[in-house]
Amino acid sequence: MRVCFIDRETGKLKVETVAGEKYLKWLYDTNIGKSFLEYVIKKRIFSRLMGLYMDTPLSKKKIPSFINDLSINMSEALDENITSYKNFNEFFIRRLKEEARPIAxxxxxxxxxxxxxxxxxxxxxxxxxxxxxxxxxxxxxxxxxxxxxxxxxxxxxxxxxxxxxxxxxxxxxxxxxxxxxxxxxxxxxxxxxxxxxxxxxxxxxxxxxxxxxxxxxxxxxxxxxxxxxxxxxxxxxxxxxxxxxxxxxxxxxxxxxxxxxxxxxxxxxxxxxxxxxxxxxxxxxxxxxxxxxxxxxxxx
Structure with missing residues (x-):
């Protein structure tokens, strides 16, 4: 299933880059995946454990590939230096420069x-x-x-x-x-x-x-x-x-x-x-x- 959206700036249809796309298809389209989804993935404990890991220094190693795979524009970030983030979650909730998101x-x-x-x-x-x-x-x-x-x-x-x-x-x-x-x-x-x-x-x-x-x-x-x-x-x-x-x-x-x-x-x-x-x-x-x-x- 391709996920498409309209880019408002250009009016053109674009295909979204989906993080973990193959994994999502397995979870929601296969019988084994659906069972795993219901008994493990949808549970709060799974996301809580994942969140705890993302708060540890070990998670820093995921930052460069995440930026590259999802084409994230780090020039918008208040802190552009990816090595300064202590863990992945600190990077994930990064603040942006005021001019990057002008308010109407x-x-x-x-x-x-x-x-x-x-x-x-x-x-x-x-x-x-x-x-x-x-x-x-x-x-x-x-x-x-x-x-x-x-x-x-x-x-x-x-x-x-x-x-x-x-x-x-x-x-x-x-x-x-x-x-x-x-x-x-x-x-x-x-x-x-x-x-x-x-x-x-x-x-x-x-x-x-x-x-x-x-x-x-x-x-x-x-x-x-x-x-x-x-x-x-x-x-x-x-x-x-x-x-x-x-x-x-x-x-x-x-x-x-x-x-x-x-x-x-x-x-x-x-x-x-x-x-x-x-x-x-x-x-x-x-x-x-x-x-x-x-x-x-x-x-x-």
Whole structure:
């Protein structure tokens, strides 16, 4: 299964370099692999052990080949010297130079919270939220709150899938105040499109963090971070009830691919047409943190 996405800068279709592609196909396409997935890989203990290894100095040796295999641009990193990282996870959550990710500061523009590949939906049915074509889930299952979910019927949903090669810190899409939050325990399936096409309601099964963000310009937003295979840790670096600025860091994922999801109430944001059109065609769109991805419907 080739994973293709639209490069937003060029408008061209590109084939994604998938880390461990053969391994993923074995896990999700073979009977032996599926058994190993269910009894070992999806368990939190597996990802926790992998995460512990990635925190040790021994893991440093993986950095050069990882950069080379996934064509990572180290000139964007705040610290370009790969020998200065104490372990692989320290490299994986590297900070970037401010100019590498300019923020769309217009208050009427919604910015992407992370680097990644986007699927976007408007006028959503909260009982039939799309995971991938042909697979759906309910918002109440995802966030564990049916009353809150009802407020978002007819609204918008933006899913950003982070590839292991991406910058793995995530940020706030607007000025505002982060309110209540909760952690939901779960499994740790891969979030690669191959896994998403095989595992029903994957996002509802995986470990995830759910937070309410009272945005200044886009009303109340549900912000979700979903864990994945080898993502033993989702770290939140913000303080609840403390005002934040647009682009401020919310947290980061340690080693592995991951996903962020945002839900907006009805008639709040108009998602950029190219993202919606590409999604309808079945393609994700590559975006960068800070990039404009939508517009406030009632301008101010």
């Amino acid at each position: 500061m217009d208050k009427n523009k919604l910015m992407s919270t992370a680097d990644g590949r986007v699927l976007a939906y408007d006028n959503i049915d909260i009982n039939k939220v799309v995971q991938v074509k042909g697979i759906e889930y309910t918002l109440s299952e995802l966030i564990g709150d049916s009353e809150l979910a009802n407020d978002y019927n007819g609204g918008a949903c933006i899913i950003t899938r982070l590839n292991p090669s991406d910058y793995h810190r995530f940020h706030f899409p607007d000025t505002g105040i982060p309110r209540k939050s909760k952690s939901i325990k779960g499994s740790l399936y891969s979030v690669n499109p191959l896994a998403l096409s095989k595992i029903q309601k994957l996002y509802c099964k995986n470990q995830r963090e759910v937070a309410i963000f009272q945005s200044d310009n886009f009303q109340e937003i549900i912000m979700i971070e979903v864990g994945a295979t080898c993502v033993g840790t989702i770290v939140q670096t913000y303080e609840k009830d403390k005002p934040v600025l647009k682009g401020d860091e919310k947290g980061y994922f340690k080693f592995g691919g991951s996903t962020t999801i945002m839900f907006f109430k009805k008639a709040v944001v108009k998602i950029d047409s190219d993202l919606l059109e590409n999604t309808l065609k079945g393609y994700e769109t590559k975006v960068y943190m800070g990039e404009a991805i939508g517009t406030k419907l009632v301008l101010s």
